[in-house]
Amino acid sequence: xxxxxxxxxxxxxxxxxxxxxxxxxxxxxxxxxxxxxxxxxxxxxxxxxxxxxxxxxxxxxxxxxxxxxxxxxxxxxxxxxxxxxxxxxxxxxxxxxxxxxxxxxxxxxxxxxxxxxxxxxxxxxxxxxxxxxxxxxxxxxxxxxxxxxxxxxxxxxxxxxxxxxxxxxx
Numbered sequence: 001x002x003x004x005x006x007x008x009x010x011x012x013x014x015x016x017x018x019x020x021x022x023x024x025x026x027x028x029x030x031x032x033x034x035x036x037x038x039x040x041x042x043x044x045x046x047x048x049x050x051x052x053x054x055x056x057x058x059x060x061x062x063x064x065x066x067x068x069x070x071x072x073x074x075x076x077x078x079x080x081x082x083x084x085x086x087x088x089x090x091x092x093x094x095x096x097x098x099x100x101x102x103x104x105x106x107x108x109x110x111x112x113x114x115x116x117x118x119x120x121x122x123x124x125x126x127x128x129x130x131x132x133x134x135x136x137x138x139x140x141x142x143x144x145x146x147x148x149x150x151x152x153x154x155x156x157x158x159x160x161x162x163x164x165x166x167x168x169x170x
Contacts, residue, residue, distance in 0.1 A: 058086060
């Protein structure tokens with residue numbers, strides 16, 4: 001499934017591969033790797049509330065700010081696991097986290113198969129990177145917040161995602 005124009009880069013339309021998920025949908029499974037090259041699936045992320053923060057690349061300003069913002073917020077959300085997902089190589093993610101002091105969230109790389117991007121509808125066909133998006137998954141593995149950011153260079157609605165995660169924990 002392809003969605004032309006579902007996201008843009010500097011106003012130019014791009015094609016997203018995968019479904020457009022909605023609140024209430026069952027969270028799809030995926031196969032990614034962590035910074036130690038360990039396989040990670042939806043099931044291995046646990047059965048609590050999770051935020052999946054999807055970014056194109058940690059080495060860009062908005063992705064950097066988005067990831068640091070969720071790292072900062074993580075200490076206020078002790079019952080929520082936060083993951084940043086991108087196509088960045090696990091080694092680059094580990095280096096970036098060390099340089100930026102990011103230590104409260106987990107990094108997942110989708111570089112090998114694009115499984116997360118294809119399952120969650122965030123894989124940009126023309127660039128083979130992820131589009132910016134936020135997914136909050138509740139304890140029953142249902143999506144309680146979904147945001148696909150229209151323009152790749154724009155920030156997501158952090159407060160909406162954080163409030164959805166807080167409500168899902170309650």
